[in-house]
Amino acid sequence: MIVVSISSSFHQLVFKVSFKGRNKPSIFATIRSFWKYRMDAAAIIDKLAALAQENRLAIFRLLVATGPEGLAAGAIADALGLAAPTLSFHLAHLARAGLVSARQEGRFIYYSANFAAMDALIAVLTENCCQGGGQCLPKTAAAAISTRSRRRAA
Structure with a gap:
């Protein structure tokens, strides 16, 4: 039996793995698998948290409806009735979560949903x-x- 303890200031994980027979997976493979899941889970939680706010959800739904060409920031603000600083804050949050991408064309910044x-x-x-x-x-x-x-x- 192998016992692995991983702790940090926020999380503590202890799991036990018992192996029988000759096909014993490497403990490093087990830990690597755990951290891969943990990183995926963190990214999923970030995306869901970004969408768990009324204005951000409205922005994302508008961008999804618009399609890959996206909308200029001003058009998004007009469509949803949001002030520019509020819109900027929410777009930045969606971009950090990887749900929205931005491109600049001339003086305008166009935002589009990250469909992938x-x-x-x-x-x-x-x-x-x-x-x-x-x-x-x-x-x-x-x-x-x-x-x-x-x-x-x-």
Whole structure:
């Protein structure tokens, strides 16, 4: 039996791994697997936390509806009735979470939703949906599955 204890000021983790037989995975592989999950979980929590605020959710939904070309900051402020400093704060929070990207064209900054990050978040949240059967997946996953099926058929 191997006991690993990892602690920090915020978290303490103790887990036990017992191995039988000859196929003993490396303890380093076990720890690496744990930290990979932990980092993924932290990124997921950051994305969900960024969307867990009314203005940020409205901004993100507007950018998703707009598509990959995005909107200028002024257009977002006008559409949602937000003051420029408030909008800037919320866009920065969404950008730190990786849900929004910005590009500058001339004097304007255009913001667009990061669709890859959105798809990855939905995939993580629904990966074990219906025990992997996929009967109750959201519309976006069903559309992605049918698109993949069409591409394979072509």
